[in-house]
Amino acid sequence: MTRYILRRTLWTLPVLLVGTTLAFLVLRLIPGDPVNLMLAARPASEQMRENLRRKLGLDRPLLQQYVHFVSRAAQGDFGDSFRTLNPVTSQIKEHFPATLQLAVGGLLVGVIGGLTLGVTAGLRPNSPMDSGIMFLALVGVSMPVYWLSMLLIFVFGLRLGWVPIVGEGWEALILPSFAVGAWAVGEIARLVRSAILDVRGEDYVRTAYAKGLPNSTVVLRHALRNALIPVVTIVGLQLGVFVSGGVIVETIFARQGIGTLLIGAIFEKDYPMVQAVIVITTGAYVLANFGVDLAYAVLDPRIRYA
Amino acid sequence: MPMETVLPSETVAVDRTGFLRRRGTIYALRLLRKSPGAMVSVAILSVILFVTTFAPLLATRDPGKVSAGAPVHAPDGAFYFGTDRLGRDVYSRVLFGSRLSLPIGILAVAFSLTVGSTVGLATGFFGGRVDAIGARLIDIMLGFPSLMLALLIITMFGIGIENVIIAVGISGTPRFARIVRGQTLSVRQNVYIEAARAIGATGPQLLRRHVLPNVRGAIIVLGTLSVGGAILQASALGFLGLGVQPPAPEWGTMLAEGKDLMRHAPWLMLFPGMMLFLTVISINLLGDYLREIFDPRLRSR
Numbered sequence: 001m002t003r004y005i006l007r008r009t010l011w012t013l014p015v016l017l018v019g020t021t022l023a024f025l026v027l028r029l030i031p032g033d034p035v036n037l038m039l040a041a042r043p044a045s046e047q048m049r050e051n052l053r054r055k056l057g058l059d060r061p062l063l064q065q066y067v068h069f070v071s072r073a074a075q076g077d078f079g080d081s082f083r084t085l086n087p088v089t090s091q092i093k094e095h096f097p098a099t100l101q102l103a104v105g106g107l108l109v110g111v112i113g114g115l116t117l118g119v120t121a122g123l124r125p126n127s128p129m130d131s132g133i134m135f136l137a138l139v140g141v142s143m144p145v146y147w148l149s150m151l152l153i154f155v156f157g158l159r160l161g162w163v164p165i166v167g168e169g170w171e172a173l174i175l176p177s178f179a180v181g182a183w184a185v186g187e188i189a190r191l192v193r194s195a196i197l198d199v200r201g202e203d204y205v206r207t208a209y210a211k212g213l214p215n216s217t218v219v220l221r222h223a224l225r226n227a228l229i230p231v232v233t234i235v236g237l238q239l240g241v242f243v244s245g246g247v248i249v250e251t252i253f254a255r256q257g258i259g260t261l262l263i264g265a266i267f268e269k270d271y272p273m274v275q276a277v278i279v280i281t282t283g284a285y286v287l288a289n290f291g292v293d294l295a296y297a298v299l300d301p302r303i304r305y306a
Numbered sequence: 307m308p309m310e311t312v313l314p315s316e317t318v319a320v321d322r323t324g325f326l327r328r329r330g331t332i333y334a335l336r337l338l339r340k341s342p343g344a345m346v347s348v349a350i351l352s353v354i355l356f357v358t359t360f361a362p363l364l365a366t367r368d369p370g371k372v373s374a375g376a377p378v379h380a381p382d383g384a385f386y387f388g389t390d391r392l393g394r395d396v397y398s399r400v401l402f403g404s405r406l407s408l409p410i411g412i413l414a415v416a417f418s419l420t421v422g423s424t425v426g427l428a429t430g431f432f433g434g435r436v437d438a439i440g441a442r443l444i445d446i447m448l449g450f451p452s453l454m455l456a457l458l459i460i461t462m463f464g465i466g467i468e469n470v471i472i473a474v475g476i477s478g479t480p481r482f483a484r485i486v487r488g489q490t491l492s493v494r495q496n497v498y499i500e501a502a503r504a505i506g507a508t509g510p511q512l513l514r515r516h517v518l519p520n521v522r523g524a525i526i527v528l529g530t531l532s533v534g535g536a537i538l539q540a541s542a543l544g545f546l547g548l549g550v551q552p553p554a555p556e557w558g559t560m561l562a563e564g565k566d567l568m569r570h571a572p573w574l575m576l577f578p579g580m581m582l583f584l585t586v587i588s589i590n591l592l593g594d595y596l597r598e599i600f601d602p603r604l605r606s607r
Contacts, residue, residue, distance in 0.1 A: 014442070015449035022458060029462045138594075142587035144538050146545045146561055147579030150568060158569055244453030248542055252565065263546055266461050274461055278454060285451055 008293055012286045017070075019282035023275040024069045030271070034058065037269050038082045078276035083268055088276040092258065099257035102180060102249065103242050105173050109181025110242075111235070114188025119224060121189065122196030133189060140186025145245045149179040149252040166254055176253045180245040184235070191234055195227030202226075229299055236292030239285055337599065347591035354585055358404040365398035369555045378571045388573040390563060399555035400577050406556045407585065410471055411537035417475030418536075419529050422482025427521070429483070430490025431513060441487065447480035456539060460548050470549045474539045478532055485528055489521040523600030531593035534586040541582060557582045 035053050053059050056079075057068055072078070078088045121133040152175045157165040164172045199205055200223065208218045247259030254260075258277055265273035338344050357364060366386070367374045373393040374385075381388040387396035429440030447455075459473035493499070494517065502516055541558025543549030550556035552563065557578040564574030 015446050018446050019450065026458065026461055138587060138590060142534060142583060142590050144541065144558075144561075144579060144582050144586070146542065146558070147575070147583060150561070150565060150575045150579065154568055154572055154575075240451030240453070243451040244542075247453060247457075248546065251546065262457065263548075266457065266548065278458060281454060282450060286449060289449070 004297055012290055015286050016283060020070050020073050020279050023278045024066055026271060026275055073279055079272040081273050082270045088273045092276060092280060095256055095258050095261045098255045099246055101173055102176055102246050105177030106180030106242050109177050110184025110188055113185035115192055117189040118192025122193040125197060137186035137189040140182045143182055145179055146248050146252060148182055149249050152179055176249045179249045180242060183241055187234060188231055191230055192227055195230050196223055199223045199226045232292060232296050232299060236289050239288050243281060243285060341595055343591050344595035347588040350584055350588040354404060357401055358408055361401045361405055365401050367395040367398045369398040369402040370553060381573050387577040390574055396577055400581050403555045403557045406550055407537050407541060410540045411533050413471045414474035414536040415529055415532045418478035418482050422479040423486045423525055426483040426486025427490055430487040431494060431517060444480050444483045452477035465548055467550055470540050470543055474536050478536060482528060485524055486521055489524045490517055493517050493520045527597045527600050530596055534589040537586055
């Protein structure tokens with residue numbers, strides 16, 4: 001197990017490095033001089049431009065700039081925002097909780113909803129219940145997340161007035177969590193259903209029934225446990241969908257999260273902010289995937305020794 | 307899935323591409339008739355394609371014409387889907403929107419498919435060092451959330467239709483590479499490859515005559531399933547204001563315009579979203595159906 005963890009840890013490094021490199025290239029590949037972009041709002045003399053260029057390290061060779069950028073990034077320093085002139089990292093810290101709450105909410109909705117629907121459908125294949133659930137799952141994976149968000153706001157927020165749309169409390173998290181999680185509900189329900197159908201024919205399930213265990217025990221202890229393995233994989237692979245969905249949902253629900261920050265920064269050409277958000281979200285994503293892989297190795301001993 | 311009844315279990319292991327080719331189009335259509343989900347999807351897609359082709363004839367007004375009616379006017383007999391803030395006809399705009407979303411989605415997938423499949427075929431077929439490097443690169447690319455990748459590309463190249471296609475296309479590429487690589491690796495193991503090699507077939511011949519026909523099914527299925535996702539992603543960029551720009555009647559852009567007026571004019575977000583949803587759900591249904599036909603074993607992926 002230790003060897004597996006070690007190998008897996010080493011594997012996260014190239015992804016992080018490529019992420020950092022891409023983020024570095026953003027500022028170098030954009031058309032125009034970053035210094036002009038930074039000073040666009042203010043009148044600036046040639047001397048000011050020169051000082052700023054030196055301060056940003058833009059006068060040095062590209063390779064040196066790159067090494068500098070990576071080593072500072074490793075220490076969590078991404079420079080100052082072009083707009084607010086404050087360190088970007090401190091702004092990201094402020095916005096992080098909102099994003100994390102939404103990701104956790106979406107994950108909970110996706111996993112709980114997906115498992116319940118998938119098991120219900122998988123136990124009665126080809127029943128009307130099964131067809132209904134599978135149709136719902138198809139709707140879930142085909143729904144544009146921004147449209148779903150708007151429909152939820154319109155129906156439950158504006159018309160029925162059941163839940164607040166914006167605010168600090170956990171109630172304001174309900175609708176966005178459903179919007180982010182809907183896709184996962186559909187994807188997980190389909191997977192769990194087919195996984196349950198697969199394991200239903202296995203010897204150990206037949207044995208469990210043969211020794212007189214009640215249906216619920218067989219399903220929960222024997223069938224579902226084995227069906228969970230592909231679910232964990234897909235959750236890991238699809239964490240990116242939570243990130244992407246989160247970015248869009250945040251902007252609709254006006255949540256002050258990383259997504260709102262990123263979209264704003266892209267519009268305002270606040271490149272240090274864009275760079276920092278890309279590196280940090282990639283890092284968080286890689287870390288989450290790492291956690292998923294560990295869970296996977298715990299669930300299925302075959303993985304560790306492969 | 308209702309499609310399961312279509313195929314007798316003994317044909318499961320048969321190479322589906324060849325199977326369908328031998329039995330012909332009529333057989334494919336007969337299979338289709340037995341699957342209600344696929345029929346519904348083909349019906350909806352036909353309507354959408356019809357609408358896309360004949361949008362100028364079906365539209366009641368010029369989609370770009372400002373003050374065609376009173377601003378923010380509810381749907382009625384003259385304006386089927388109402389009018390937007392500038393008094394433009396939402397019905398005509400939604401119709402013309404399909405002329406943006408569909409080609410963008412298809413072109414983006416064509417990009418991912420061409421580049422991804424080539425990389426997948428090359429790494430899977432040649433193996434060795436090419437595969438070692440290729441597989442790592444694919445994994446690293448898959449390590450990025452795809453919207454992040456698309457946003458990054460938009461940041462670098464700027465906003466515009468071509469850049470939307472490139473951004474969505476690049477972010478979809480690693481999935482093709484991974485699946486095609488996996489399929490190629492397994493096809494390469496077959497005895498007929500060895501046999502062809504033994505009678506003197508060269509690398510390119512092997513690839514074209516023996517490997518490609520056998521991975522084609524997987525490429526077609528993934529290609530179809532990806533179009534829905536690509537349309538969603540492209541219109542997500544439009545929605546965020548980083549894709550197709552107003553005043554173009556792109557569905558995502560229209561949804562963004564409708565967002566602020568949702569309370570008073572829900573039709574502004576209802577109809578573009580509905581078209582987007584119907585298009586994507588019918589493409590996904592068709593993809594699911596093709597997946598059953600070509601390879602039932604792909605189902606759980």
